[in-house]
Structure formats: C-alpha cells, structure tokens
Amino acid sequence: MRLSAMLKTRDVANWAGLWLRVDDALHNVLAFDNTADSRSSSGTQSWAHRDVVLDVPREGATIRIGFILTGEGRVWCDDVKFEEVGLDIPVTRNIEELREHPENLNFEDGTG
Incomplete structure (x- = not known):
C-alpha cells in the first residue's frame, strides 16, 4: 500500500511528514515507516510530493495513516492518496529497521 500526499511547510523547526503503520489483531506493529x-x-518549503510504501502481511488487521509535525511551524497537505500498488513498487522501510526497545525514555534532547 502507498500513502502519498503533497506537503507544504512554513517555519517548521524540526520536520514534518507522513506515516503509515500496519498492526495485527493484537496491535503488534507488523510494518511501519515515516518520512x-x-x-x-x-523550514519553509513549497509543495513537494512525499510517499510511504509498505507491504501488508496476511496477519495485518489495521492500517493506520497520518501526518506529523515535530516542533513548531505549519504544514499543509493536499492530493492525499492511499492506494494499492504492485509488488514491483519497493517498500520504503522494512520492519527489521525498527528498534527492539524504546529509547530516550527520559526525553533528553542529547544536547547536554
């Protein structure tokens, strides 16, 4: 499945983008990616195309989609599409790339 959209930003301090997740019936994450x-x-960017592509395993029970803005700023989206794609379209991230344990649980920004 592919989630795609046109995004435009103004004064985004960190980043903005799309996200897509596939869960099983027990809410275990089977596939995930964001941009x-x-x-x-x-920062401030004109309209730009962004997309996320994931395989949906047979065990997939729920597909969640969204947009994210981290930090201050504004983001607009247009031309949102959620569509099935063929196996010839590569996924943008594999589940193996996800971390096995939570990180930064004290919410420190690492700048000391």
Whole structure:
C-alpha cells in the first residue's frame, strides 16, 4: 500500500511528514515507516510530493495513516492518496529497521 500526499511547510523547526503503520489483531506493529529521513520537510518549503510504501502481511488487521509535525511551524497537505500498488513498487522501510526497545525514555534532547 502507498500513502502519498503533497506537503507544504512554513517555519517548521524540526520536520514534518507522513506515516503509515500496519498492526495485527493484537496491535503488534507488523510494518511501519515515516518520512523522518531524507523524505521529510522542514523550514519553509513549497509543495513537494512525499510517499510511504509498505507491504501488508496476511496477519495485518489495521492500517493506520497520518501526518506529523515535530516542533513548531505549519504544514499543509493536499492530493492525499492511499492506494494499492504492485509488488514491483519497493517498500520504503522494512520492519527489521525498527528498534527492539524504546529509547530516550527520559526525553533528553542529547544536547547536554
């Protein structure tokens, strides 16, 4: 499945983007991706296409989609599409890339 949209940002302090997640019936995450990497939008940017592609395993019971803004700023979205794609379209992230344990539980920003 592919979630795609056009995003526009103004004064985004950190980043803004899309996210897509597939859970099983017990709410275990089977697949997840967001555009926090080189596909994110930050600062002030004109309309730009962003997308996330994931395989949906047979055990998938729930598909969740969303937009995220981290830090201050504004983000607009348009032309949102959620569509089935063929196996010839590569996924944008594999579940193996997810961390096994939570990190930064004291919410420190790492700047000391």
